Amino acid sequence: xxVALTLSIVLFFGVSQYLIAQVIPEKGDPPPPExxxxxxxxxxxxxxxxxxxxxKGTVAHIATSxxxxxxxxxxxxxxxxxxxxxxxxxxxxxxxxAFFAKKSTATKPVVFLLGPVHGQEVEGxxxxxxxxxxxxxxxxxxxxxxxxxxELMSKFRLIIVPLANPDGRARNPYxxxxxxxxxxxxxxxxxxxxxxxxxxxxxxxxxxxxxGNVGILGAYFNDDGINMMHDDFFDPMAKETKAIMDLAKxxxxxxxxxxxxxxxxxxxxxxxxxxxxxxxxxADFAQQLNESFIRENLPHRKGDYSLARGQDDPDTxxxxxxxxSALHHASxxxxxxxxxxxxxxxxxxxxxxxxxxxxxxxxxxxxxALENRLVWD
Ligand SMILES: [Zn+2]
Numbered sequence: 001x002x003v004a005l006t007l008s009i010v011l012f013f014g015v016s017q018y019l020i021a022q023v024i025p026e027k028g029d030p031p032p033p034e035x036x037x038x039x040x041x042x043x044x045x046x047x048x049x050x051x052x053x054x055x056k057g058t059v060a061h062i063a064t065s066x067x068x069x070x071x072x073x074x075x076x077x078x079x080x081x082x083x084x085x086x087x088x089x090x091x092x093x094x095x096x097x098a099f100f101a102k103k104s105t106a107t108k109p110v111v112f113l114l115g116p117v118h119g120q121e122v123e124g125x126x127x128x129x130x131x132x133x134x135x136x137x138x139x140x141x142x143x144x145x146x147x148x149x150x151e152l153m154s155k156f157r158l159i160i161v162p163l164a165n166p167d168g169r170a171r172n173p174y175x176x177x178x179x180x181x182x183x184x185x186x187x188x189x190x191x192x193x194x195x196x197x198x199x200x201x202x203x204x205x206x207x208x209x210x211x212g213n214v215g216i217l218g219a220y221f222n223d224d225g226i227n228m229m230h231d232d233f234f235d236p237m238a239k240e241t242k243a244i245m246d247l248a249k250x251x252x253x254x255x256x257x258x259x260x261x262x263x264x265x266x267x268x269x270x271x272x273x274x275x276x277x278x279x280x281x282x283a284d285f286a287q288q289l290n291e292s293f294i295r296e297n298l299p300h301r302k303g304d305y306s307l308a309r310g311q312d313d314p315d316t317x318x319x320x321x322x323x324x325s326a327l328h329h330a331s332x333x334x335x336x337x338x339x340x341x342x343x344x345x346x347x348x349x350x351x352x353x354x355x356x357x358x359x360x361x362x363x364x365x366x367x368x369a370l371e372n373r374l375v376w377d
Contacts, residue, residue, distance in 0.1 A: 020045050021044075021170065022169070022170050022172065032176070033176050033177075039355065040175070040176055041129045042129070044163075044170060046129065047129065051072045054132065054136060057074045058075045060075070065166050065239070066224035067170065069167060071164055073160065074161075074162070079157055080107040083101075088249070088329070088332050092332075100331075105373065109156050109369045109373055110158075111157075111255050112248060112255070113159070113160045113161070113365075114161050114256060114257060114259065115163045115164055116169075116261075117244075118168060118219060119163075119170070119219030120172040120261075121189075122172070122177070123358065124358065127357075127359065128160055128161075130142075130355060130358070132160060134149055134150050135160075140359070146359070152367070155370065161244070165240060168219035168221060171219050172219040176351065178354075181345055181346075183198075185263070188218065190204035190218040191219075191221070192216045193213050194214065204218060204220060204227075205227065208226075209224060209225035209237065210225035222238055226241070228323060229322050245326065248327045248331040248335075249331050251331075255369045256331075256336075257337075257361070257365060258324050258335070258337045260338065260340070262342065263346035265347065266299060266300065266338070268282065268289060268307065269339060270282055271328060271335060271336050273325040273329075274325060278334055279309050279310065281334050281372065283306060285364070286336075287305065287306055287307075288368065292363075293357065293360060298353055299348075299349050338361055341353075342354075
C-alpha cells in the first residue's frame with residue numbers, strides 16, 4: 001500500500017507528517033466516496049488540528065501508540081477530589097465504593113467518551129470532533145447552533161478521547177464508508193490473510209496479537225497487532241489500552257462509552273460481565289436512546305427494542321470480558337459499547353444522519369448521567 005501524502009519532516013505537535021499520513025485503497029477497490037462533507041472530519045491531521053484548537057478545555061497526550069503516534073484526551077470541567085483510599089475492587093469488598101471515590105451530589109458528574117479503538121470506525125471520530133467544536137464554540141462543524149448542548153456539557157467533568165487507535169486509522173484508506181459495499185470495510189477493518197482472503201468478524205479475533213498470517217493488517221489493530229477491545233486487561237499488551245484503563249481509574253466516570261460502528265442500525269451492546277444492577281441501567285439507557293432516535297426520525301431499532309438484563313453464558317463462554325467490562329471492574333463506571341451505522345450500502349445511513357446519531361448519543365448520555373448519578377458516600 002502506498003502512502004497518500006509525501007513524507008516531510010514538518011513537525012506538528014511533535015508528530016511528523018509521516019505519522020499522520022494515511023494509506024490509499026489498493027487497485028481494484030472502490031474509490032473513496034466523493035463529496036465527503038467538510039464537517040465529516042476524521043483524519044489524523046483533522047484530529048490534530050481540532051485538538052490544537054482547544055482553548056476552553058485542556059489537552060493531554062495520554063499515550064504514544066505502538067507506531068509512535070499520539071493518543072490525545074481533552075478534558076472539560078474541573079476535576080473533583082474523590083479522596084480515594086483504596087482501589088475499586090477492594091472498596092467494593094469493604095462494602096462501599098466510596099473508599100475508592102467519594103462521589104456525592106456535591107461533586108460533578110463525570111462522563112468519558114472513548115473514541116474509536118478500531119481505526120476504520122471513523123463515525124465516532126467525526127462525531128467527537130464536532131462535539132469538541134461545540135464545546136469550544138457552541139456550534140458544530142455544519143455551523144448549527146448547539147448552545148443548549150454546550151450548556152449541558154458545562155455541568156460535567158467531561159473527558160473526550162477523539163481516537164484511541166491512531167495506528168489503525170493511518171492504515172484505513174477511507175475517510176467515509178457512506179455508499180460503499182461493506183466488503184471493503186471488512187477488508188481494511190479486520191484485514192486480510194497472506195493469501196488475500198478476508199479475516200472478517202469475528203474470526204479476526206481468533207489470532208491475537210494479529211501477527212503471522214497477515215496480508216493487510218486491519219485497522220482494528222495497532223501497529224503491534226493488538227485489538228484494544230480484547231487486550232489482556234490484567235497485563236495490558238498495548239500502551240494505548242493501559243492509558244484508557246488509567247484514565248478511568250483516575251477520573252471515575254459515571255458513564256463511559258466505547259464508540260464503534262457496523263453495517264447496522266445504531267444500538268448499545270450490553271456489557272456482558274457487569275453486575276445485574278449495572279446491566280439494568282445499561283438496558284434502561286439503551287431503550288431511552290432508541291426512543292430518542294425514533295423521535296428525531298433517525299435510523300433506529302424497532303420501538304420494542306430492549307437489551308438482555310440478566311442472562312449469562314449458559315455453558316461455553318461466548319460473551320467476552322472485554323474493554324468495557326474491564327473499565328467497569330477497574331472504576332465502577334457504567335460502561336458500554338455503542339455501534340453506529342457506517343453508511344455502507346447495507347445500512348444506508350447518510351453523513352448527516354451519522355453525525356446526528358452521534359450528537360444524540362452524547363446528549364442522551366449526559367442527560368442520563370445527570371438523572372442517574374453514581375453516588376457513593
Ligand atoms: Zn469496533
